[in-house]
Amino acid sequence: xxxxxxxxxxxxxxxxxxxxxxxxxxVTIPTLIYEALGVxxxxxxxxxxxxxxxSGRAGGPILGLGGSNPFVGLxxxxxxxxxxxxxxxxxRTSLKNTLIFAFGVLPLNLAITLPLAAxxxxxxxxxxIAFRAIYFLPVVTAGVGVAMMWGYIFDPQYGxxxxxxxxxxxxxxxxxxxxxxTFLGLSIGMWAVIVTRLWSDYGYNLVIFIAxxxxxxxxxxxxxxxxxxxxxxxxxxVTVPLLQPTLLFVCVMTMLDAFxxxxxxxxxxxxGPNYQTRVLMLDIYENAFRYQRMGWAAAVGFVLAILVMGxxxxxxxxxxxxxxx
Amino acid sequence: MATLTRTYQSTxxxxxxxxxxxxxxxxxxxxxxIVGLALTLMPFVWMILASFKVATEIMRVPPTxxxxxPTLNNYQTILxxxxxxxxxxxxxxAFVAVANVCTSLFTSSLLGYLFAKxxxxxxxxxxxxxxxxxxxxxxxTMIPGYLILAKVGLLNTLWALIVFSxxxxxxxxxxxxxxxxxxxxxxxxxxxxxxxxxxxxxxVVLPQLGPALATLGTLTFxxxxxxxxxxxxxxxxVERRTLPVILTWYNSQHSSRPNITMAATVxxxxxxxxxxxxxxxxxxxxxxxxxxK
Numbered sequence: 001x002x003x004x005x006x007x008x009x010x011x012x013x014x015x016x017x018x019x020x021x022x023x024x025x026x027v028t029i030p031t032l033i034y035e036a037l038g039v040x041x042x043x044x045x046x047x048x049x050x051x052x053x054x055s056g057r058a059g060g061p062i063l064g065l066g067g068s069n070p071f072v073g074l075x076x077x078x079x080x081x082x083x084x085x086x087x088x089x090x091x092r093t094s095l096k097n098t099l100i101f102a103f104g105v106l107p108l109n110l111a112i113t114l115p116l117a118a119x120x121x122x123x124x125x126x127x128x129i130a131f132r133a134i135y136f137l138p139v140v141t142a143g144v145g146v147a148m149m150w151g152y153i154f155d156p157q158y159g160x161x162x163x164x165x166x167x168x169x170x171x172x173x174x175x176x177x178x179x180x181x182t183f184l185g186l187s188i189g190m191w192a193v194i195v196t197r198l199w200s201d202y203g204y205n206l207v208i209f210i211a212x213x214x215x216x217x218x219x220x221x222x223x224x225x226x227x228x229x230x231x232x233x234x235x236x237x238v239t240v241p242l243l244q245p246t247l248l249f250v251c252v253m254t255m256l257d258a259f260x261x262x263x264x265x266x267x268x269x270x271x272g273p274n275y276q277t278r279v280l281m282l283d284i285y286e287n288a289f290r291y292q293r294m295g296w297a298a299a300v301g302f303v304l305a306i307l308v309m310g311x312x313x314x315x316x317x318x319x320x321x322x323x324x325x
Numbered sequence: 326m327a328t329l330t331r332t333y334q335s336t337x338x339x340x341x342x343x344x345x346x347x348x349x350x351x352x353x354x355x356x357x358x359i360v361g362l363a364l365t366l367m368p369f370v371w372m373i374l375a376s377f378k379v380a381t382e383i384m385r386v387p388p389t390x391x392x393x394x395p396t397l398n399n400y401q402t403i404l405x406x407x408x409x410x411x412x413x414x415x416x417x418x419a420f421v422a423v424a425n426v427c428t429s430l431f432t433s434s435l436l437g438y439l440f441a442k443x444x445x446x447x448x449x450x451x452x453x454x455x456x457x458x459x460x461x462x463x464x465x466t467m468i469p470g471y472l473i474l475a476k477v478g479l480l481n482t483l484w485a486l487i488v489f490s491x492x493x494x495x496x497x498x499x500x501x502x503x504x505x506x507x508x509x510x511x512x513x514x515x516x517x518x519x520x521x522x523x524x525x526x527x528x529v530v531l532p533q534l535g536p537a538l539a540t541l542g543t544l545t546f547x548x549x550x551x552x553x554x555x556x557x558x559x560x561x562x563v564e565r566r567t568l569p570v571i572l573t574w575y576n577s578q579h580s581s582r583p584n585i586t587m588a589a590t591v592x593x594x595x596x597x598x599x600x601x602x603x604x605x606x607x608x609x610x611x612x613x614x615x616x617x618k
Contacts, residue, residue: 016516023522024445027435034491037473038458041489044469055472064472116361119354131358133605135365140601140608142551144569145594148576149368152375152583160371163387199368207609260462263553267573281464281554288468289558301464308462 048298049076056292069295076299087287091300093275094283098304100186101279102258104194105201109254110247113202117209118235132210136203143200143263150196151176151268179274187276189269196264201257205250212246213239252315259308280304376400376588383584399588409575410564411592418567421486421556422549426542429493433541436492437500438530442512459494467558474559485559486549486567496541503537504530540611543604550597568593 044063053059053069060066079088120131138146153160154175162172173181173188181188216239224234240247262281265271271278271286280300288297375383377395404411440452470489471480479485507530515529553569560566566574572593576586601608 019522020443021445024439024443027439028445028451031432031436031492035454037489041466041469041473042461044472045465048468055475116358119358122354123351123358131362132609134362136605136609137369137598137601138365139612140547140597141594142553142569142597144551144553144572145590146368148572148586148590149372152587153368153371155583157386158383158388158583160367160388166387199365203365204612207612260464263569266554267576284464284467285554285558289471294468294472298465298468301468305462305465308464309460312460 045298045301048295049302050074051295053295053298054292055294072295076296079296080299080303087293087296090275090278090283094271094278094280094300095303097190097275097277098259098261098279098281100190101194101197101261101277102255104186104190105197105258106251106254108194108198109202109205110250112198113205113209113250114240114243114247116202117206117213118239120206121210121213128210132207135206138200139203141200144267146196146200147264147267150192150199150264154192154268176269177273179272179276187273189273189277193261193265193268193277196268197258197261200264201254205254208246208250209243212243216242248315248318252311255311256308259304259311372587372590372594375584376591378584380582380584383582399584400592402585403575403589403592409571413564414566414568414571417483417565418550421483421567422546424483424487425490425549426545428487428491429496429545430538430542432492433496433500434504434531434534434538435526436497437502437504438526440497441501441504441507442509455492455494455497459498463555467555470555471558481560481562481565483560483565486552486556490549493541493545496545499541500534500537503534507533536607539604540607543600543608544611547597547600547608 047063047065050071050073051065051069052072053065055064057068058064059069065071079085080091083089116135120128120135123131152158156162156172156174156177159175161175165172175192176189178188183191186194220238220242221234224238225231229237260281261279262285265277265279265282266285269277271282281304284297284301284304287293287300374390374392376399377397378389378392379394379396379398382389382393403409436455440448466489474480474485474488479488512525512529515525520528551569552567553573556567557570557573560570563571563574572589575589579585
């Protein structure tokens with residue numbers, strides 16, 4: 001290669017590098033400017049929870065903090081733990097209900113989706129696709145639509161639920177408004193929203209379990225059956241252990257979503273009866289946008305965010321185990 | 326060899342799994358699955374049937390199952406309600422959803438390409454920021470988001486539902502994963518032929534992303550179409566609202582007439598079910614691979 005061609009190639013290469021650099025800058029600089037909005041949002045969120053803030057008051061010069069929106073330090077958090085005001089008590093009720101809801105939904109969801117996925121996986125493939133498609137329908141339905149449908153099902157007079165109850169010869173139940181009715185220690189209203197959530201949500205985990213089951217080679221189950229295991233043993237001793245990483249993923253996703261439940265509760269019960277279904281998201285929404293207690297709401301939002309992010313981090317830790325088969 | 330063994334095993338009569346699949350247990354399995362199917366479809370059926378019932382029938386206790394005198398009146402009532410310009414709300418929802426699909430497809434593919442195929446200073450930090458953004462839940466950013474929109478006067482406009490979602494971290498991750506599998510030789514060949522970096526992105530990378538973009542697009546569309554909390558917070562003017570918010574508002578006006586509210590619910594829910602039937606494969610696949618809901 002002559003010296004002149006070599007020079008030409010070099011020139012071309014450095015031209016290419018410059019061109020690439022220009023492209024990188026051309027993309028990153030507008031993105032960085034846009035992401036400044038994100039930094040502002042998060043920074044503001046973190047600042048708000050130390051103030052008594054309402055968007056109705058002008059407040060201080062920087063983001064309206066200070067002045068008539070006074071700094072209160074950790075007062076909100078102290079209040080959450082030991083406060084006796086209505087908002088503090090409602091926060092504790094909401095936290096309790098959120099945990100009840102999440103820990104109620106999770107085991108029931110798994111008890112439905114895992115066996116169902118195994119059943120679907122065991123039928124012929126064309127049917128399998130049809131089953132999967134229909135079982136997934138509730139997942140794509142708007143949460144508000146789900147809440148409307150189930151609100152009507154649980155209607156004390158005209159609803160389907162009570163039609164079934166009457167058919168069985170029992171007294172109709174005010175599913176969404178009776179504060180005294182309980183079942184297995186949980187209020188009936190909580191059960192109603194848990195059932196609604198299960199219906200709207202289980203198709204998602206089902207599809208994930210089906211995909212995971214398809215990833216397990218047939219030979220493993222065949223080997224177990226040849227060795228004399230029945231279908232039941234085969235499921236518990238071979239399939240379930242191999243599903244462990246998927247199970248973990250599904251548990252975490254279900255928990256995350258359950259912690260942030262809002263649509264169905266806001267539409268079906270508004271947190272009632274008697275605050276029995278009031279959850280953290282509803283508490284945040286009402287405090288921030290109905291009562292203009294934005295500092296307090298930001299503090300509650302922070303608690304919920306910590307819960308949610310805590311679960312995510314634990315998941316990442318646990319998922320690091322590699323599985324092979 | 327492995328495939329050979331497998332074919333042999335699954336075609337031969339004595340496959341031990343066949344007993345589970347096609348034996349007497351098979352009937353039980355199918356029976357259980359059909360019961361589950363009925364329970365899944367029942368709320369939809371109940372809603373649709375109610376939307377065809379006349380006012381006197383819907384008030385009957387115990388309720389009827391099949392409508393005795395099926396009628397389209399409920400739908401007519403909704404469509405002719407002067408306080409409810411439905412076309413307007415469909416347009417609002419469609420505008421927001423389409424705008425967000427366009428921006429997130431563009432930014433996700435561009436940034437996905439950047440993170441997949443370029444080396445630059447601060448790349449890891451930049452990427453980590455997006456990862457953090459994905460982990461921070463909406464509970465934290467909702468209030469300052471509202472305050473920012475109030476400051477710049479975008480409350481009560483449809484832009485309020487668009488400005489914060491220009492970069493979709495989930496989409497970015499998904500497309501980066503996808504673009505990483507494209508061979509570098511392909512991109513370099515285009516460069517040698519004189520393509521600029523933007524042309525490489527537009528003419529070489531984008532055309533390869535068809536299925537991934539379809540998946541991301543349908544997921545984005547559906548999550549925007551179904552969104553409730555954020556649109557309710559930032560838009561309080563009735564005529565600017567999106568469908569889910571208008572549905573609950575309408576419900577509060579007609580709460581004692583389930584035949585009307587169920588017809589309204591049908592009109593909100595059904596378009597997305599139609600989209601779902603056309604893009605079923607992509608949607609189910611997209612949900613499972615992104616962890617998005």
